[in-house]
Amino acid sequence: MKRLAPSLLLLLAAGAAQGAALPTPAQVRAAYRPSDAVMLDRHGAPLQALRIDRQVRRQPWVALADVSPALPLALLQAEDQRFMEHGGVDLRAMGQAAWDNLFRRRPRGASTITMQLAGLLDPALQAGAGGRTLGQKWDQVQAARALDAAWTKPQVLEAYLNLVSFRGELQGVGSAAQALFGKAPSGLNVAESTILAALVRAPSADVALVTRRACALAVELHAATPCRDIGMTARLAFARQVVAAPLPPARQAARQLLRGAGEQVRSTLDGALQRHAQAVLRQRLMALRGRNVNDGAIVVLDNASGEILAWVGNAGGSEVDGVTAPRQAGSTLKPFLYALALERRLITAASPLDDSPLALATAGGLYAPQNYEHDFKGFASTRTSLAASLNVPAVRTLLLAGQERFHERLLALGLRSLTEPADYYGPALALGSAEVTLLELTNAYRALANGGVAGDAVLRAVGGGQAAGPARRVFDAGAAFIVGDILADPAARSVTFGLKNELAATYWAAVKTGTSKDMRDNWCIGWTGRYTVGVWVGNFDGGAMWDVSGVTGAAPVWRDVMDYLQRGQPGTAPRPPANVLRRQVAFQPALEPPRAEWFIRGTETAQVTLPGGEGQAPGIVYPVDGSILAVDPDIPAARQRVFFLARAARGLRWQLDGEVLGGVDESAGWQPVPGAHLLELVDAGGKAVGSTAFVVRGQD
Template sequence: MKHAYWERVVYYSTKGLKAIAIVFVVAIVTYIVFPYREGYLATNYKVPITIYDRNGMVLMEITGDKKGLSQYVDMKGVPSEFIELLLFSEDRNFYHHWGISIKGIARSLYQNLKEMRIVSGGSTITQQLIKSKKEIIHNTVISKLAEIIEAIRLECHFSKQEILQAYLNEIYLGNNIYGFEKAALVYFDKHLSQCDLLEQAFLISMVKAPEKYNPYQNPDTIVKLARMLLDRASQSYLKLTPMQKDAYRNKKIHLQYSENNVCAPLFCLYALSKARELFPNKDITKIYTTLDAPLYKDILAIVRNSLSILKDKNALHASMVIIDNKTMEIIAMIGSIDFFDYGKGQIDATLIKKQAASTMKPFAYALALDKGIFHTSSILPDVYTQFYSKVGNYIPKNFSQSYHGPVRLAKALGCSYNIPAVYVTSKIGIVPFYNFLRSIGFDSINRSPSFYGLGMVLGNAEVTLMELANAYTIFPRGGIYSQANAIQKVVDASGKEYVVSPRKGITVLKPSTCYLISHILSEYKYKVEAFGLHSAIHFPFPFAAKTGTSKDFKDNFVAGYNSKITCAAWVGNLYNETLDNLPAVSGAGIVLKNVLVNLWDKGFSFENFTNAEKEIKSIKICLLSGLPATSWCPQTEYELYALYNLPKGLCNWHSHGKTTVPAEYAGWAAKKHYNVSQKSDIRIVFPKNGAAFKIDTTIRKSLQAIPLRVASTQKEIWWFVDGHCIGKGCEIVWQLQQGNHVICAQADKHKDYVNIVVLE
């Protein structure tokens, strides 16, 4: 019985497998005979998209479906000897097979089994074309089977000439180049029809591994392969005289190392993507961009030269964006200094997310001024400070690892001190600051405000250089934000033009606020204490600039503007390596200064920043207290203010030749030999009276605490909550408890109280 049972199992299993095999074969045959859409091999490259600069100069021609360089060539314009050499190298039985080579597959199967990995594909020209069109990068068993089926299908529906025509224009030849015609133009600065035998063999030898055999990295290797190919061909079908053989054996290849046939390729790819976003259903054939090609070329040369000086600091890459403030058009955009660099040249660094560091600070100061939270000479504490957060205390430090005591707002921004910037942001609030950054185009900041915390002002949120440049335009534009544009118009296949209108702007800041920020960032007196007299951001013309150095010297940023243009630059290393102790002022700052000085030398106008005189007032202040000066103040200068936000009272830090500062600056005052205010021997600094806190039910209660901080000249401070002693010290941590609480700080006979509420 058991024997009969297993016979039935085998019988029905065999029938089932046969049925599956029949269905599988029928499905494959049905797929093979199913026709392609009309023009499958031709339409994508016969009508290339031509991209122009703002003056009508051709920047690049690009295929419709490839994000790379290409130029269509008809079979009639290709030398017959090139076709013969190509077929000899890649597919000798091209005219005699149905898309696949049984010998080639058998040979590659043997080699792969021998190496126990895929080392050979045995692909025909038809299969290579399929790989290119399907963008197959890595061979697998499944992808190889699909490639074989697709190759047979292609041969069923198209002639050999059509397949070869497509192959000549589709094949990838390194450095983002598609097709032999464009490769000849880029590498040799000549058409394919003008190439000699060695140059033709050179291009054909790149087909097997275009990235490995990059001509800009391994030219000698490819020349050697090209000569070997010609040697094999001469022993087979190619009849050469001894003189011709000597010619290609001794001839040198002269590669073109400049972008002779393409200008601003990464910008062109960016403009193409934007055109497709704006006109997704249009058959675009021409794109007229906002780029100024001569300006781009000048700036590219300057950036390259500047970066060559910084290479010993491991600064290998740079990028830059320049925007016309009036039209909001991108007039220059350098994504990389060498598009044909095999390593990282085709990565657009203007669109990569990086931590922009201190270049984010002006946005916080601007928001604080705009809301009237502070004025330009408000005193900010640059002392050891802990800021409470849900995940623990945040203790920022300055770049110099030192403290500067009481600092005026304008000086704190100019010198780029970290602690005052965090203090300002804490007064604004994390959520309002986050919302403001989002409103001025920082779409990359897309996590919750609590994820970034107060560190947003120090640039811990990753943004792109394009976003940074775009956001900085709000200052020269009087507080109006609008998205920068790369396109003026496009033309479709029918010749119809579509003009891109300027985007409508939104008001995000008052004009007076923007003028004050511009004044601070352009007046070097606010920066000299931190950056010295001979800094790269000390310009001989009006220009507001702010630098930023990310943690561990990974990235350099600088952003700046005058009334006409806004410019942002990045210097760094796309291999994710740190720079060799290179601060932004000595890296990206140098790049920016060299570009601006070049523009200045060529007559570019750098005008003074203008303001509505009725909105700004100048007041003589004390440099230490930031308050309107009295006759007792030893150092004074005039400061600018918005009329709605003026300092109140007079300086009370100087009197009868003595200097007395508030108690929270006691440590700093001791080094300066200043007196400390005795009006109140004890004052609770945090929390403020009337403050409200909320317990987050998603976080363990043991992790939810706030610092209790006091300013006092006394050494021994005792803390009480609702009459119960909870500890002693100038600063302690208290775990939140629901309810209304009275907090008391006591030192000898002196006490200070605050009332707070904790919600749940």
Template sequence: MKKILLFFKIFLSLFSIFLFSLFFLFIYYAKDLPRPEVFAEREIPQSTKIYDRTGKVLLYEIYGEEKRTYVPLSQIPKHLRDAVICAEDSDFYKHFGVDPKALVRAILSDLKILKPVYGASTIPQQLIRSTFLSLEKTPERKTREIILAIELDRRYSKDQILEWYLNQIPFGQNAYGVEAAAQTYFGKHVWEIDLPEAATLAALIKAPYSLSPYEEESKEKLLARKDYILDKMVKEGFISKEEAEEAKKKEISFKEKKIEILAPYFTLWVKSILEKEYGKEFLATAGWKVYTSLDYEIQKIAEETVREGIERNKQYNAHNAALVAVSPKTGEVLAMTVGTGNYYDEPYPKGCTPGIDCLFDPKFNVAIGTEMAPGRQPGSAFKPFIYATAFKKGYDDKFLVLDSPTNFGVWGGKEYTPQNYDGLFRGWVSLRSALAQSLNVPSIKVLYLIGSKEKIEKLEISDFRGKEEVLLEGLKESLKTAKDLGITTLNKDVSNYGPSIVLGGGEVNPLEMAYAYSVFANEGIKVPLSPILKIEDSKGNIVFEKKNTQIRVLDSEIAKLITDILSDNDARAPMFGPRSHLYFENYKVAAKTGTTDDFRDCWTVGFTPEISVSVWVGNNNNAPMIRRQPAATVAGPIFHSFLEKVLPKISSP
């Protein structure tokens, strides 16, 4: 009896020492631990997403090291939750945050009674480790992990812990959380995945990088683990054996591994605007939703039409093109595309140096240009700004100008004596005919009308030597009109341009040309150019929302007159023919072409009340086109084909 009593006393003493040691360890490690409440208080890093105008088409995600979209547990399918629990912690709903056996092993290892042991972590432990603790494998770290896991399990429901876990863990390919993983590997929302896909995602958690589906060897291991998890789901009673066998037979289709970006030239432009305003690092973790003005249906038409046009124009040695579409009433950019529409395409010709000698450089957005290379010469597409300025001075479309050989004085060290495109002169012509037919000589003479202090009855001067200052004054006022309508790239002193500006001697870009022409379409009212409609933060609060501010920059009658002239098919027919690419049988479309003297740039810009479109064709390295084809032949077909497809969707005849 005494021996039994002695044994009991020894056991009680040892057990007391054990409990004291356990309590001491808890106090020692717990003092430096973060509060479990931090889970409820913290901001989880999430990607910023850029959408089209409907919010249904994801154009691009801005993310740092973690691409993540938080989803509530209610949107995560049960078969995925079950698969993850089977794979990572089959007793998740039974234990108190840790596996008791693992807890004893960890404590004994800390007391040096057993060797250090690792692995077999529960879901709460994994969550604690991935959020608060380092990945260093030490007894101290493991003990901290266990203590905090117990506290986490005590304070929060199992479902809440599971929700945090499923939104926290890495799945490889920069995808964190189940929604980002579903999008990355299957191209669908997490609530849309089926059983075999769910088991595959659960399989990735163990080793997301060594089980990647994008390497054949690791893919085999991933699929084998997927089947193992399906068998375990049967064992745990989550699914039937028949369901598991059917899921094993189904072939898993993985989304192609590539950088996902739709409408890249528009989207990267929007991204640069956002980063300039809010900062790149902030956007990578903010979880914002950016709703852009892009109409993705119109965008797809634009991309297809430009690709077809480039193929057709290769016969003229034209290997690039750009198209921009803007809504005149709202200033919203509806479409923007360059070249093949693929930002990751190969430069052409093969082996060329981008920025130096490439005919096509996919990384350069010619639709918006850069500070160093703001645009291309617009040719005669600039003329409407000149004529609008003349109409502001009180002249009308019936005013007569003599179209004849003319000396405009000395510019750039030599006398300037331009000709019309066809080399012919037509004598007396009205301003309507001169603009509609894009006659060069009468259009330059219009500068004199603008710059002259006195009203002129008709203009027949054929020698402007000594009158250069008057031309410059007219040019100055015309540049102001262009700037009022939205052109920002013509910032040099007026003397740097000279009268050749009438024929497009400056540099503009397709975006601003579409925008400036949209003011004519909107009867002289300019609204701010708007690629972004609304921005919401991760909680749904509105950060930014577009406002429809309106500014009158041109008299409505003048805007309507320009529109009427540019849509007057009879007036332009003597130069372009009655059935040119500027003519639309069922719609009234105002349009203007532009071709530079050396055939390096071809434009067609035009509009209806619903849409303003700018098309540019040329080469990145500024190489000239061959066969001396005008813009109506090179850019016109792209313009016409695009509007023929789009107008039935947005307007009435």
């Protein structure tokens, strides 16, 4: 006997404890729980069913009016021919059964449908391994009489059809009709109905026995259905794979929301968008299959509310959820780094950044970042460095802004996957060496879309008890605006990506791609005025892709989803906040053509001069004042080096703790010594023109 829903068992136990009458049909129906939970989309339409109860398979309760008349006729013929006449107990059938049990070799039962229902409703009446005791049979008779007196015949039959087990884990007519015949109970024909009626008596019988019984029932019902048709239907039904009713795929999102069997939870997802995003991802992965790209994920957020409008955990062929799986971020963290430097007024969008070879001493040895195209641009403005995703300028900006401070800002954005301290990631944090999830990263970009204000992403619809939480300012509004303007600038990104690519939308959109080390992860994340879309493609097993960049991998998916969202909408640029202004700027020498540039108020300039040129004061770039450097005990002391960096320092020398180390152009590096140190830039006369204090930590 299959177990009942927990809520129904509690209802019956409570009635028994109180000595009350049997539950009413309404109480039984209210306590009934399907084995699946259903997630609804934001419009209330079913989006994804998820199996919760693994003991049985139950569909939603089926009203008797929604069951084909052929099934009740077959069931009454097989189980209870005088159902409409007796008062819950068929005395004639009981007498005949007693006679047969005494004098015939094949005993028979006399339980009416009402008696069987009493056994289904009351666990105390369910048969043990040796059958029911005499006491149980007497109680079952009394319960059946009470049921017949309190319930109508249709109510008894409806409850029985929903609670009886048909085969294996299939309980109730809804699950049996769907699993065995792939249809609703209303569509059952005579052959299918006789098969189900035969299964009630022997749910585990083989196909031959079920066919013989079903054929006999058809003859008794004077049905025109040939026995060969019943046999074919039975064989096909028993060979059919038990599957849930098809629904649009949102399995990973459903796992975040659904907990209890039978519940229906309204999500924030948009069903049409979810289906479109899933289809787009599948098509793109098929196109990239020859480049060893097998998996992907998509998240779509509403900028204003933080509601998750689409959650595609994978393309449908895996149980892994790519939305919540941590992966290396690649260049997708650069916008937050530049926003931090802009906010602290360490740079402007026009500041020249040095894109030349760089080698830094780290715990793992020398760190020498290179650009995607394995070349160097010399000097490039902040706008070009970010839009074209140049690596060396990003690392230099990290040294300028402070690694610890950048790490803290990423945590404030909600990147909880960064579980290690800042020095664990080293300068490679600027290039996305840390692992993040697609949901966290996309929601962090939403903070830029909202002018630097962050908030939690939400999957449960309003009224579900889950709030987005308070909004929090993470970046200055001016810094966030300038970063967005840079990421929406097709001319600035053309240095690396060219003018014609998937990032160049016909509407205003700020977007950034990223590719992790060895091409294992591929990202494209961007926003418009209303939406933020994040896409990841790669391989869940960590395998490297073959010559796939953000523009060729994730970007086409991002563009297709964003085009779908922006259809019929202009997608205009955001209004500048009060603390930014636009000024014409020129470069000396002509590093880049003159242009109108955005500045945070107070940092504007009409002319930008390259480091080392007129108007630039000498200074120390790395280490910044107050830095703490660590000696790695796993690296031989003789191999550890720190490389000092300076600007506008031609002809100057390094002086450490009063001792001259050599010219700034010498790159042998300094072997770190534990303790506090004072680093100075000195001229030929020994006069200090710049200084910084730092500490080297030794072994504990």
